[in-house]
Amino acid sequence: MTTRLNAWILLAVLAMAVWLTPPSARAEDGYDLWLRYRPLAEPAARAATPLAARIVVEGDGETLRLARAELSRGIAGLLERTPELSSDLADGALVLGPASAPRIAALDLPVADLGPEGYLIRSARIDGRAVTVITANSEVGVLYGSFEWLRRLQLGEPLTELDVRAAPKVKLRVLNHWDNLDRTVERGYSGQSIWDWHTLPGYTQTRYVDYARANASLGINGTVLNNVNTNALSLTAPYIEKAAALADVFRPYGIKVYLSARFSAPIEIGGLPTADPLDPAVAAWWKAKTDEIYAAIPDFGGFLVKANSEGQPGPQDYDRTHADGANMLADAVAPHGGVVMWRAFVYSAEDTTDRAKQAYAEFVPLDGRFRDNVIVQVKNGAIDFQPREPFHPLFGAMPETPLMMEFQITKEYLGFATHLAYLGTMYEETLQSDTHRPTAGTSVARIVDGTAENHTLTGMAGVANIGTDRNWSGSHFDQANWYVLGRMAWDPDTRAEPVARDWARRTFTPDPRFVEPVVAMMMGSREAVVDYMTPLGLHHQMATGHHYGPGPWVADLDRPEWNPAYYNKADAAGIGFDRTASGSDAIAQYAPAVAARYGDLETVDERDLLWFHHVGWDHRMASGRPLWDELVLTYDRGVAKVGDMRRSWATLVPYVDSRRFDEVSQFLAIQEQEAKWWRDASVAYFRTFADRPLPAGAAEPEHDLDYYKALSFPFAPGN
Template structure:
């Protein structure tokens, strides 16, 4: 059979068909495992051609043989003496090798070349699964498979996806179709896609998923719905993934028949304890609850004059006997509009530092407003040393062009994780706060708001798959670079040919900065359309809350623009360590990228670039558009190297992105000129339409609004 395969390969070569381009739809994600060729195939055959394992039916062995079968183009046997040895620390064969397997925990693993064999060893079956996917990744990249010496232990304990999926399958801030969770058909019909979802998550180290929206419906805590959740938990378990649920704080009233949901009411305490016992009786390895409370109209402990700690601790006590955790979101703001919404979470949570139970994590967004294209790191990361803080990133691109704009988000996340809080001194990065190493917290976690939907390609576009991938890899190891993660993803998604990898990398790495420049340059923020957040709308004002409008944030006048958060303004700078507060308090020492986040600056004030603020804004808009134009040209040059369906969709989306980037520039310029009336700098073209035209545009059916 192998000889026949080689004869066919030779025939294809003679006919000029040796490197066929597969017609693909993106469903396989980065787990394509297309056949290797040449030296890469020869090396893989020599080092990975068969598998040996004491537990031949384990998920790790199943995934390893599945991947190798694709890469080698033939079935890979599991037999004694196999070239890849897979086993846990208590396996006699693994013990005999004398490998150092200490400190691997539940998820860690080692991969070693031992004589003519490749060994994957771990303390648990989950660790073996992660090791198997790591070895497959190495084979896909076509790097050397000899002299391997890999030791991996995740830096963060709980690596979780947050699905903002409603029970009717509508996805809030979702741009890839309906929810993949078909609750109406569960538990009886279990879509095979659920297993593929688990495989994809496990391959990048994600070990938890919250399957319902933070704006929760209490119904999911009723018995029939818990049976549906159990069906998912049973599918996910072999892949090391725990299920979590968002619990609506008012559930005792809504489904429990109680008069209130006061966390200090003994009847409420008893109800939650009984509910936790019920959940764990159905799903013994249930992870715990995520809570959004007293934010955007959601119920919470403040409704009864209680604190966030009162609410979190009551729930923590309910799940503690079962080993569960509570993830309590810090995205809060009061019913009354404060002087500066960016200060709200700090004001509410810092006084509570040290009062939360040991099994509570406070889940903090990367920035203090709301997943904007760029924000300074959230000041809470430098202000709560006695409380484990959990990072919340947004993978879905609510404010970054939805699924049609190419924006690789690893650089943005790395920017936040690498930020130095200077608490108590230099080197206290946000990453060290989140992984618990700075303050000695045993519990650590990271959440990513998922971008996954029912679209065949999972995320609405091929390049949005890269953000799901990058989130998982950074949650596992935040020291990985954006470049390294992108190279892995490109090799697995399109192939390891440098003629593909290098140009695609040149598109991805500057893409996030390009979006920032054509949407919200120099620290501007929250300028998107009302509600749906689609397109430019810096003119939005009025409505129920000032801090739901654009004008609240940009504060443009005839004389200048920007939110004054200095000590003479809202004072938000003093929520940071003194070294940052002093720097942010002055225009000249504030990084240009955050200038208008912290300062109200005159239109004609000269910046460090040598340009006036007005000219600098125009330059940034234009540079962002030029970057997108360059991305389009690069992609056009890859037409013969990428399969037709994925190339065509991406080309169409890049065209949309370029057109909408220009729209962002033109609409914004027209609006800013309505304030100051300044002429455009030389070489800058005026907007092709009037301001009233841009203001008249309406998008009532834009996706993901949640209403």
């Protein structure tokens, strides 16, 4: 008994020691994300300012209470003082509330054009008191404004003489969770599904609230709970009840719930003999099912649908079009204000000439035939979330149809969670691409935000990388990809570099001795992955199933477009996929100016060379080297960049807590080892066709080709 009592006393003492340890000295696990409200660096400045000593809330809505609580939490952590909550004004007070609140309305602030989600933060005087007003046309706008004010406080930016106006340029800003009912996550690398379906609806975890907080801090306003390769059970009453419990948690944060709908659900759970979208009984079943969902979730956002792709059922099973299927569902959700997000990711073995062409062939003839509440969700490139892809030609080809950008946040083809690859540069590269439709200067961003074609239904989705890992995303740096997706969904013209800087300062430290090298690492990281995986326009060179390691030799799968050899087309003459007029003619799907640039060996960017051209091994590159030498040296450059990142990170130990520092260090070591694996395996394979010596200074692959071909990873995560 005495021994047990002593043990409890020891545990209590240890717990108290942890409690008394300053937060900055404690090991961190990444759970706080960028909402890491640690004390600001200058204690004297914190004590001297009267700023935010009081929070005054004009109104009593649930979302306003959340805004007040977030501000209290942030101020207490950053300024190390708890602000007073009062209805009385004082100098330095934060005044929160909708623009219609009497004391705020008296200021006659310009909020009319901010829409339902925009916000205004302004230094003002009310009743003779110098205050900061955070206001909007809605409570959720006030919440967004509160997060922005905290961001500025966190980064040490000036908080006097403020006049900040912001409104989202994109209406639907959504995370797509590829989460299954058994809690596995397709292409997920951060543990189990965040949704514990077994304990819902009775138990809603605190983690769900923190998920909502993180998304609201970025302006993300929707979440698709289940995998696009969905199970019809997601639409049954027990799971609708579970989704409703999550919707109740998310609603005050301005987040709507959506569900992926299985097109064959009328057969699988409805007992009908068909799912033909033009069959009145099928339409009636979907209307009744939709009414059932809205009865449980009044603000349900609508459906996301993957149809007639990778074996999923769809309207083409009944000789109907994508428009027929989408419109039937759109009619069901329309009375409730819902939308249908219909994915354009379709491919099959019907056209063996070029998988990249199929979405264009199926969707362009349907332009203008979708209901007003349908938005077609298009991946950033025409293949499948590759380390680099030219922008999808659909973005310049469907002027009568709203198009929604689909990016992948989880890194299915970029080394999973273990490889550092900041995707902000990829997102920016795509969004700033010029479609030249209808004229030069029409960027993909202008298509996505609706301004090019005057669409009001607009959207951007990110395939989520969130799971049950304490750091949410499997690695600390993968949090940045969730962060930048949210920022670019709010404004597609946002640039990657300032967002990387912003994230690094909030997530680690604002110390420039840390921030500058880390931002340099982030900005070059995705290019490093491209170099050691798919250089010079190569694509889809990942081995079968797991999409983890290299497999450029794979050529024995049933469907031609599943095979990496289908894409590299390496032979004795050269390498690359000919998409010019002499090949598949996929370039004809772009505007003439874009097609002309891509189609000419003299004008195509070398980063896209092998995407559009089959090029001889001795083709002279811009460097003056032959293609074979350039290819090998580009692989080498990618490996070297990872080595540079490891060495740079190793110098930053004084600025990072030991736990996060060690985790990043170990992942960078894995990345360097696997980058070399990618390089060696690819060089060993392509050399069998090039039949040329390695360029001077290039090392021989560590093993022979048979060694690399024999490697197998049947239990890789996310598979």
